[in-house]
Amino acid sequence: GDSVTQMEGPVTLSEEAFLTINCTYTATGYPSLFWYVQYPGEGLQLLLKATKADDKGSNKGFEATYRKETTSFHLEKGSVQVSDSAVYFCALSAWTGANSKLTFGKGITLSVRP
Amino acid sequence: SQTIHQWPATLVQPVGSPLSLECTVEGTSNPNLYWYRQAAGRGLQLLFYSVGIGQISSEVPQNLSASRPQDRQFILSSKKLLLSDSGFYLCAWRLGGELFFGEGSRLTVL
Numbered sequence: 001g002d003s004v005t006q007m008e009g010p011v012t013l014s015e016e017a018f019l020t021i022n023c024t025y026t027a028t029g030y031p032s033l034f035w036y037v038q039y040p041g042e043g044l045q046l047l048l049k050a051t052k053a054d055d056k057g058s059n060k061g062f063e064a065t066y067r068k069e070t071t072s073f074h075l076e077k078g079s080v081q082v083s084d085s086a087v088y089f090c091a092l093s094a095w096t097g098a099n100s101k102l103t104f105g106k107g108i109t110l111s112v113r114p
Numbered sequence: 115s116q117t118i119h120q121w122p123a124t125l126v127q128p129v130g131s132p133l134s135l136e137c138t139v140e141g142t143s144n145p146n147l148y149w150y151r152q153a154a155g156r157g158l159q160l161l162f163y164s165v166g167i168g169q170i171s172s173e174v175p176q177n178l179s180a181s182r183p184q185d186r187q188f189i190l191s192s193k194k195l196l197l198s199d200s201g202f203y204l205c206a207w208r209l210g211g212e213l214f215f216g217e218g219s220r221l222t223v224l
Contacts, residue, residue, distance in 0.1 A: 042218070043215040044158075101163060102148075104150075
């Protein structure tokens with residue numbers, strides 16, 4: 001079945017540091033890929049997405065490129081801020097018959113210190 | 115615009131008591147609806163999804179059940195809670211391949 005694997009956390013960085021969060025996936029066909037973010041005490045919200053190979057999703061300074069050859073969708077940001085502290089989830093969406101479901105990774109907690 | 119609401123936001127219940135978490139969606143019709151659970155250290159687990167009134171698919175065997183009595187209402191229930199039911203429960207609806215989540219309901223079973 002479909003699966004998403006994220007790097008182990010938590011991750012602690014200083015403000016303005018470079019961020020990379022690894023994500024790899026296993027899926028049949030051609031899934032769409034997503035990064036969701038969960039700020040403390042809140043639900044999840046979409047950060048960025050990519051729907052086909054070589055697409056780059058970007059938002060709020062974050063980027064991720066859909067790499068079919070390495071089945072990866074790594075999240076990057078050049079300079080993190082304290083306000084980026086949150087839990088980040090990688091996810092994929094693949095059609096299953098008449099329905100589509102998102103499969104999530106375990107999430108990784110990012111803490112950015114001033 | 116579409117919105118999704120969950121309640122209650124926080125719930126503390128004793129073992130063996132019943133549970134009812136409610137989720138409603140506004141601004142759309144016939145949405146696909148989902149219940150996820152987020153347990154500490156275990157990421158997000160899909161519990162149930164529904165493609166229409168009265169249609170429920172269960173993803174994992176467990177102590178919980180779901181119902182969809184109206185088009186935009188999705189309810190998560192239990193007759194007798196277990197300690198292992200503690201977690202953060204998220205309702206979501208789907209547009210295309212993307213999910214939109216509610217604010218979540220934190221359940222603590224003591």
